[in-house]
Amino acid sequence: MKESNHLFPIFLKLENLRLVMVGGGLIGLEKLEAVLANAPSTNIKLVATTISDDIKQIARLHPNILLVEKAYHSDDLNHADVVIAAVNDKDLATIIAVDAKQKGILINAADKPELCDFYLGSIVKKGNLKIAISTNGKSPTVAKRLKEVFNEIIPDEMDELLNNMAVIRNKLKGDFANKITQLNEVTKTLVATQAASETLAAKIVIQPTDQPEHKQWQQIVKWCLLAFLFMIVGHAFFSFVPFSDILAGVKKLPDYIDTKSFLLMIVCGFLAQMADGSLGMGYGTISTTFLLAIGVNPAIVSSRVHSARVFSSGVSGYSHHRFGNINKKLFQALVIPGILGAIIGAYLAVKAKDYAIYVKIPLSIYTIYLGYYIIQKAFKRKNGQDKVTSAGWLASAGGFMDAFAGGGWGALVTSTLVSKRKNTRYVIGSVCLAEFFVVFASATTFFILLKHLPILDVAGLIIGGVIAAPIAARLVGKLPVKTMLIAVGILVILTSSNTLVRAIINVLHIAN
Structure with missing residues (x-):
């Protein structure tokens, strides 16, 4: 006989009941947030030997939560109507379940269905x-x-x-x-x-369909990547290989490589990809901050960063679209304004290259702000009920600053939308796909206006990113996001501050 679900669905007026929760760690935090998201005025007594700082911070905002930092005892269930055992200890969960049943109290034990009288399902609100x-x-x-x-x-x-x-x-x-x-x-x-x-x-359906319309954007991304690749390869071929003496030209290719600069680009690409692969943001900010710190012209900084990002953002956008992580309306609202902002930003960045020493000052202030913004995200709680408005203007500003300053699309657009929308999967997927077209537009604009691309530096950034990618992917589930955000923010602020001080000193020296 086919197995069936015999659970009876019911909606409790939990705010009229007394809830006891045992556990003050990550599981307790998850269950507490779930309860407050649906019934924020519920009277909650939380008992645990150790209570995390995150739970204490929530309790300070909710006077209906009583924290009792001590070992569990059966007397803690007195006068309770509902119990949640949010502990990662099966023996303790079993003891709590036995006590609850003896007192006639319904219990939910996290990840232990055999001990549960009811389950906490996923909620769509x-x-x-x-x-x-x-x-x-x-x-x-x-x-x-x-x-x-x-x-x-x-x-x-x-x-x-x-x-x-x-x-x-x-x-x-x-x-x-x-x-x-x-x-x-x-x-x-x-x-x-x-x-x-x-x-x-x-x-x-989790796997993608084979419908032609589903593959349309994948094909566009693929052909754009190939076109950009042929553009770079063709530029390198015609720039470095003299047709009058091809053999001699090939032998001289190593002379064009500045080993120190190439290694710095690899380090820069590695650090940027480590941040981006772990947090979903920071590639442009980290690489721009690093390149400015070693004295690279701001216009060339942005062209290098965006040329390298074409490939990483292309692969990312292609993958998100392939696995159905795209909100079509959000993508359409972002892509055109983002492209226009990127083209204008790239144009102004090139026009300002003759004033590079002066441009470094506002760019350093901007990247300091981005570092602060990233740190702020570590402490700001996400509000999934906010509605996204003016996504097009946000994309325009993000595209412009990303092209002009070399970074900021992820820190501004992605984090802002994620903080306002409950479904992060579709937001990140849509923004990543739009990011490819934004970066492609700015990189192409740089190539047309500058009439060249720093091939070896771009290759160094790509190689560093390739090395970091699997490491970041392995660490992403193990390192706490809050700690990573704070670390990246501090790194950006310190490096940008150093660049700002040096730029001010140089300007004052020229003035004198």
């Missing part, structure tokens, strides 16, 4: 609409994936629809059957049609 998803304890990962899907396909305007329906319902007259008939007529457009069902099914 759109204002007054709330959908709970359960996999019968089989796969929380699938539940989270479905949550992402529903968060994406249910519009933010759903709460407005519910409010309008409440007004309509209150104005309806007649008996119950008549009201139902009228409400069914009003809401018939919400009934799932075959087309809507096919759209939902397509979104739920």
Whole structure:
């Protein structure tokens, strides 16, 4: 007989009940945030031998949370209506479960379904609409994936629809059957049609489909990458190989390589990719800060960074699109404004190259701000209920500053949108795909205006990034994001401050 889910779905008025939570670590933090996100006024007593700073910070903002820092005892469950055992200790969880059952209290034990009277499912929340998803304890990962899907396909305007329906319902007259008939007529457009069902099914599929429209942007990214690659290779070939004496020209190629500069570019690419691979931001900021610190002209800095980023952002955008991580509307809102901002930024960066010593001062101040902005993100809690507005203007500003100053797309656009949207998967995927076209536009503009690309320096950045990529991928799940953000922010601030001081000294020297 096929196994079935026999759980009975129910929505508790948890704010009218007394909740006891045991556990003050990461699991406790996760469960506490889940409760507060859905029932923020719930009376919560949290008991743990050690309580994390993050939980203490939350408790300071919620007077309805009582923290008791001591070892668990069965008396802690007195007067409780519901218990959550948020501990990573099966023996302790079993003891708590036995105590709860003896006192007739319902219990949830994290990651221990055999001890649970109820599960905490993944929750989709759109204002007054709330959908709970359960996999019968089989796969929380699938539940989270479905949550992402529903968060994406249910519009933010759903709460407005519910409010309008409440007004309509209150104005309806007649008996119950008549009201139902009228409400069914009003809401018939919400009934799932075959087309809507096919759209939902397509979104739920984890692997990409083979539909031509799905592959369209992948093909565009691929051909843009190939065109840029041929442009670089062709430039290198015609620049370094004299056709009058090809053999002699090939032998002289090592003479064109500045070993010290090449190694510095590898180090720069390594550091930038370590930050970007671990945090999803920081490549442009780190590499620009580093290159400015070693005295590179600002216009050339940006051209080097963007030439190298064409490849990394292309692969990233291609992968996100392939695995369905794109919000089409958000991508369309970002890409054109971002490209226009990047072209203008690249043009002004080239025109300002003759004033490089003066441009370094505002650029250093800007990168100091980016370092501060990154550190600020480490301490700012994400608000998933904010609505994204003016995404096009944000993309224009991000594209302009990214091209003009050599970095900032991730720090400004990605982090701002992630802080305002609950579904980070679609935000990061859409921004990464848009980033490729923004970087491609600025790199092409630099090539046309400067009439050359620093081939060897770009190669060094790429090689350093390739070395760092697998290391960053391995560390991304092990290093705390907050610590990484603070470390990257401090590095950017210190390096930029050094560049700023040196630039001011040089300007004063010229003035005298």
